[in-house]
Amino acid sequence: MSEALLEIRDLHMHFPIKGGVFQKTKKHVKAVNGVDLSVNKGETLGIVGESGCGKSTLARTIVGLQKPTSGDILFEGKSILHYSHKEMHQLRRNIQMVYQDPYTSLNPRMKAGDIIGAPLKAYRMTNDLERRVKELMDLVGLKADDYHKLPHQFSGGQRQRIGIARAIALNPKLLILDEPVSALDVSVQAQVINLLEDLQKELNLTYVFIAHDLSVIKHIADKVGVMYLGKVMEISDSESFYNDASHPYTNALLSAIPLPDPEKEKMRKRIVLSGELPSPANPPTGCVFHTRCPFAQENCKTNTPLLEAKDGNDGHLVSCFYPINTEKKQLILE
Amino acid sequence: MLEVKNLKTQIDTSEGIVQAVDGVSFTVRAGETLGIVGESGSGKSVLANSIMQLNPNPPTFYPEGEILFEGSNLLKLSEKQLRKIRGNEIGMIFQDPMSSLNPVFKVGAQLVEAILTHQKMSRKNAKARAIELLKDVGIPDAESRMDDYPHHFSGGMRQRVLIAIALAGNPKLLIADEPTTALDVTIQAQILELMKGIQEKYGTAIILISHDLGVISQMAEKVLVMYSGRIVEKGSVNDIFYRTSMPYTWSLLRSLPRLDGVAHERLISIEGQPPNLVSPPKGCNFHPRCPFATEKCLEIDPELMPRKEGHWVACILTEQEFEAEKERLESADREGVL
Amino acid sequence: MFKKKRNLISASLLLLFTVATITASWWLPVLPSEMDSAKRLIGPSADHWFGTDHFGRDILAQTVVAARVSLVVGLSVALISTVLGTITGLIAGYYKRADFVIMRIIDGMLAFPSLLLALALVAALGGSVSNIIIALSFSFWPVMTRIVRSAVLQINSIQYVEAAKTSGIGDLVILFRYVLPNVLSPIIVQGTFIFAKAILAEAALSFLGVGVEPSTPTWGNMLQEAQIYISIAPWFSIFPGIAIVITVLTLNILGDGLRDSFDPHAKGKVNRKKGRLKKQINVA
Ligand SMILES: Nc1ncnc2c1ncn2[C@@H]1O[C@H](COP(=O)(O)OP(=O)(O)OP(=O)(O)O)[C@@H](O)[C@H]1O
Ligand SMILES: Nc1ncnc2c1ncn2[C@@H]1O[C@H](COP(=O)(O)OP(=O)(O)OP(=O)(O)O)[C@@H](O)[C@H]1O
Numbered sequence: 001m002s003e004a005l006l007e008i009r010d011l012h013m014h015f016p017i018k019g020g021v022f023q024k025t026k027k028h029v030k031a032v033n034g035v036d037l038s039v040n041k042g043e044t045l046g047i048v049g050e051s052g053c054g055k056s057t058l059a060r061t062i063v064g065l066q067k068p069t070s071g072d073i074l075f076e077g078k079s080i081l082h083y084s085h086k087e088m089h090q091l092r093r094n095i096q097m098v099y100q101d102p103y104t105s106l107n108p109r110m111k112a113g114d115i116i117g118a119p120l121k122a123y124r125m126t127n128d129l130e131r132r133v134k135e136l137m138d139l140v141g142l143k144a145d146d147y148h149k150l151p152h153q154f155s156g157g158q159r160q161r162i163g164i165a166r167a168i169a170l171n172p173k174l175l176i177l178d179e180p181v182s183a184l185d186v187s188v189q190a191q192v193i194n195l196l197e198d199l200q201k202e203l204n205l206t207y208v209f210i211a212h213d214l215s216v217i218k219h220i221a222d223k224v225g226v227m228y229l230g231k232v233m234e235i236s237d238s239e240s241f242y243n244d245a246s247h248p249y250t251n252a253l254l255s256a257i258p259l260p261d262p263e264k265e266k267m268r269k270r271i272v273l274s275g276e277l278p279s280p281a282n283p284p285t286g287c288v289f290h291t292r293c294p295f296a297q298e299n300c301k302t303n304t305p306l307l308e309a310k311d312g313n314d315g316h317l318v319s320c321f322y323p324i325n326t327e328k329k330q331l332i333l334e
Numbered sequence: 335m336l337e338v339k340n341l342k343t344q345i346d347t348s349e350g351i352v353q354a355v356d357g358v359s360f361t362v363r364a365g366e367t368l369g370i371v372g373e374s375g376s377g378k379s380v381l382a383n384s385i386m387q388l389n390p391n392p393p394t395f396y397p398e399g400e401i402l403f404e405g406s407n408l409l410k411l412s413e414k415q416l417r418k419i420r421g422n423e424i425g426m427i428f429q430d431p432m433s434s435l436n437p438v439f440k441v442g443a444q445l446v447e448a449i450l451t452h453q454k455m456s457r458k459n460a461k462a463r464a465i466e467l468l469k470d471v472g473i474p475d476a477e478s479r480m481d482d483y484p485h486h487f488s489g490g491m492r493q494r495v496l497i498a499i500a501l502a503g504n505p506k507l508l509i510a511d512e513p514t515t516a517l518d519v520t521i522q523a524q525i526l527e528l529m530k531g532i533q534e535k536y537g538t539a540i541i542l543i544s545h546d547l548g549v550i551s552q553m554a555e556k557v558l559v560m561y562s563g564r565i566v567e568k569g570s571v572n573d574i575f576y577r578t579s580m581p582y583t584w585s586l587l588r589s590l591p592r593l594d595g596v597a598h599e600r601l602i603s604i605e606g607q608p609p610n611l612v613s614p615p616k617g618c619n620f621h622p623r624c625p626f627a628t629e630k631c632l633e634i635d636p637e638l639m640p641r642k643e644g645h646w647v648a649c650i651l652t653e654q655e656f657e658a659e660k661e662r663l664e665s666a667d668r669e670g671v672l
Numbered sequence: 673m674f675k676k677k678r679n680l681i682s683a684s685l686l687l688l689f690t691v692a693t694i695t696a697s698w699w700l701p702v703l704p705s706e707m708d709s710a711k712r713l714i715g716p717s718a719d720h721w722f723g724t725d726h727f728g729r730d731i732l733a734q735t736v737v738a739a740r741v742s743l744v745v746g747l748s749v750a751l752i753s754t755v756l757g758t759i760t761g762l763i764a765g766y767y768k769r770a771d772f773v774i775m776r777i778i779d780g781m782l783a784f785p786s787l788l789l790a791l792a793l794v795a796a797l798g799g800s801v802s803n804i805i806i807a808l809s810f811s812f813w814p815v816m817t818r819i820v821r822s823a824v825l826q827i828n829s830i831q832y833v834e835a836a837k838t839s840g841i842g843d844l845v846i847l848f849r850y851v852l853p854n855v856l857s858p859i860i861v862q863g864t865f866i867f868a869k870a871i872l873a874e875a876a877l878s879f880l881g882v883g884v885e886p887s888t889p890t891w892g893n894m895l896q897e898a899q900i901y902i903s904i905a906p907w908f909s910i911f912p913g914i915a916i917v918i919t920v921l922t923l924n925i926l927g928d929g930l931r932d933s934f935d936p937h938a939k940g941k942v943n944r945k946k947g948r949l950k951k952q953i954n955v956a
């Protein structure tokens with residue numbers, strides 16, 4: 001337990017929806033609705049889920065851009081939610097973020113070197129600033145003469161490198177990566193994934209890696225969590241996750257990814273989910289997945305399953321009354 | 335049914351002339367699915383829009399080539415004749431379901447409008463046909479959803495509506511430009527399933543554009559691989575995925591993180607970026623990034639040549655040279671990992 | 673900024689007006705205050721190109737010199753309300769709590785037409801060039817605040833501002849290095865429009881008799897004096913009128929041109945989601 005660098009306990013983040021003439025709060029968007037997670041030092045936790053399931057909200061809450069509605073976030077064993085402004089400022093050095101969109105996450109009017117150096121300046125680490133920035137640029141594979149270029153003079157992949165250099169400038173312990181490769185082309189995506197893996201080894205970083213693509217996660221993560229409507233459906237170490245996915249939603253996700261292998265594609269049986277993601281302002285009762293679950297039973301509509309160890313395996317938690325076991329899997333794939 | 339011959343599309347920009355499509359030829363037969371893959375900026379959309387003549391003209395020009403659709407050259411037709419073909423004979427689906435529907439009109443009204451522009455029928459019949467189309471594309475409660483506005487629909491449902499609109503004129507050819515890129519995987523699976531179903535039901539030919547090799551392998555029978563405005567490899571899906579004969583396609587496949595791959599395995603990335611289309615590199619366009627490149631590649635600009643029956647490759651390497659070099663690179667990789 | 677011919681022409685025209693009115697005493701053949709009682713209300717002629725007024729003063733000289741007040745008022749009002757509006761707009765857009773207070777005040781002020789507000793203020797303060805500047809700046813800054821605030825709100829939701837916050841960068845640095853440079857274009861454009869509006873407003877106030885003291889030549893004062901002679905000496909009204917129209921029009925053209933050249937769409941930027949080009953074409 002003491003190893004956990006980041007721990008999240010029953011985190012809720014609800015946004016009020018205002019409406020009507022008097023701007024009264026009518027409902028809440030339950031973007032994050034009871035999430036428990038922990039990440040150990042030096043490990044990568046991958047988080048997947050469809051658009052709108054609350055991945056970015058979770059990330060923004062961890063880095064302190066939003067105050068959660070309830071729940072707790074612990075960093076190195078200490079709750080960070082009641083930190084003073086000053087303590088928060090110090091904490092930020094240790095938790096940094098990389099954003100999805102390489103086009104909007106860099107100030108278009110600042111030079112690459114200044115963008116990377118800005119966090120250093122904010123913490124008055126201005127000794128040898130330029131040398132340090134060039135060192136960082138070298139580390140992420142940018143050339144020294146890129147220092148004075150503006151963001152629009154870079155390609156998407158290079159911009160993402162600038163964003164990564166900015167995030168590691170302060171030597172953080174934890175990096176939250178919110179879909180860092182989703183906006184990149186496959187060929188460039190591979191460059192950035194390799195870079196992130198190298199940096200992790202070199203700097204002993206811990207990652208929370210958010211993605212919507214399970215094949216990217218497979219490459220980079222040691223532990224994988226699947227989110228659906230603000231909740232964690234299944235979380236497990238990577239091996240057990242990919243070999244023995246038990247939640248119906250995880251299985252649907254896995255089978256929905258088209259493989260770059262036409263023969264396998266033809267043979268493949270897939271679980272095609274009907275319907276679409278329900279609104280997080282109005283999540284279904286009982287198991288939140290029951291409206292789309294092909295295995296739903298009557299009691300799924302009223303009772304909410306807990307995230308529990310699967311077959312006594314503490315490393316593999318599932319939130320489902322009827323998890324898919326090997327026999328059931330055979331049946332589906334028949 | 336569709337035959338594109340040596341098509342060139344140029345765009346006049348402030349930086350110079352962009353060779354967005356550079357001498358592309360291919361054919362599509364009835365009932366078949368042609369997949370087009372390539373990186374962002376490789377000219378896939380410009381090519382699709384050229385077929386439908388949807389590129390704004392100027393600044394887009396077609397200095398060379400022919401686009402024969404059932405025998406008539408689309409490049410020579412008047413705007414009026416083209417309008418007849420668009421939607422009626424050829425339907426098109428765009429990538430972004432959010433901005434392709436008019437937000438101020440009801441979904442049903444837009445669909446009825448689309449039907450009436452293509453077919454002569456009464457408004458009442460058109461409405462019935464619209465409901466039928468919505469049912470076809472899997473929208474539940476089609477009757478009552480006719481009166482909804484686009485913002486009431488989710489991304490996946492809007493994409494279904496766009497498919498319904500594209501199908502309104504019973505087209506023989508459907509051009510889908512990244513129809514699922516903006517959608518989630520589970521919704522993508524639904525839409526791809528739907529497109530297959532429609533193809534089976536109506537025998538529609540489909541040109542499917544995607545940057546996702548997985549989608550292409552699932553859907554297509556024939557595949558074009560594009561790089562900087564050119565076709566660099568074309569053949570059946572199996573040719574492209576199992577008998578890859580072109581360094582770019584090979585690199586692309588190798589750079590893909592795979593669900594059936596090994597965790598933390600080093601991906602093989604293609605270094606550098608796609609070339610500038612205003613002044614492409616001399617010799618082979620791919621040479622600055624090609625792990626197979628030799629001295630000769632700086633000089634010779636390889637043409638797309640047939641390798642085997644139906645399998646065309648644009649590379650100066652012979653089959654033996656390519657295989658030998660591939661073997662060498664792959665074993666070097668394995669050692670690098672170990 | 674000056675890529676477009678239109679911007680270049682309108683900007684140089686304004687510069688020409690400014691130089692002309694500053695150097696007026698060197699090149700004007702007659703002094704504006706020189707009265708010639710023998711030549712009252714004479715139409716345009718070789719001696720007096722624009723004719724003379726009811727005291728026999730040269731209207732060309734008067735019009736040229738009056739431009740000083742108009743330009744000074746216009747420029748000062750534009751600068752003061754821009755600076756004030758930018759500061760309040762930045763604060764309102766960035767700090768949620770201040771936003772509520774500032775916007776209530778601004779909304780209250782915007783409920784009155786700005787000319788009416790200025791009229792009331794000048795009536796209370798008394799007419800002088802500096803009071804007019806104060807009154808007009810006060811009535812124009814709410815508009816500027818609004819525009820800056822909405823631009824800031826837009827910029828705020830862009831990720832680089834968020835990224836700066838997570839990097840531990842202080843609020844003031846964020847405001848001045850990340851937000852302000854990216855909202856400058858609407859500020860400059862609006863500033864140009866306020867310049868034009870202030871010139872019109874000054875003329876209107878003077879025309880209504882509550883503006884600058886009647887002894888100072890301004891276009892508004894000239895029009896006010898000219899109105900009783902409009903049927904017998906139309907040139908007396910026409911030339912200052914034309915001066916106002918040309919100046920205001922030039923400023924508006926400049927504002928429009930600047931807006932166009934700042935518009936990112938004109939530069940062919942690409943809107944991206946998940947890395948792909950968004951298509952805005954609708955075929956049916
Ligand atoms: N500030 C906010 N106010 C109101 N609702 C919000 C806010 N931020 C997020 N939401 C809502 O919370 C839900 C979760 O959003 P979030 O951005 O976390 O999803 P995501 O999983 O990151 O999706 P994507 O894959 O599209 O990035 C969405 O329904 C979104 O509309
Ligand atoms: N209107 C235009 N003006 C100038 N250049 C253009 C225009 N439209 C496209 N291009 C250029 O033509 C080339 C091909 O663009 P195209 O949109 O066809 O790429 P794509 O393969 O569809 O990429 P994506 O996967 O991003 O959709 C690009 O280099 C692009 O910059």
Ligand code: SF4
Nearest residue numbers: 287290293300320321
């Ligand atoms: S609890 Fe029921 S509805 Fe939920 S995932 Fe399991 S089987 Fe499906």
Ligand code: SF4
Nearest residue numbers: 618621624631649650
């Ligand atoms: S011609 Fe040369 S550079 Fe081009 S793809 Fe073949 S080997 Fe590579």
Ligand SMILES: [Mg+2]
Nearest residue numbers: 055056057178
């Ligand atoms: Mg997100």
Ligand SMILES: [Mg+2]
Nearest residue numbers: 378379380949
């Ligand atoms: Mg495209």
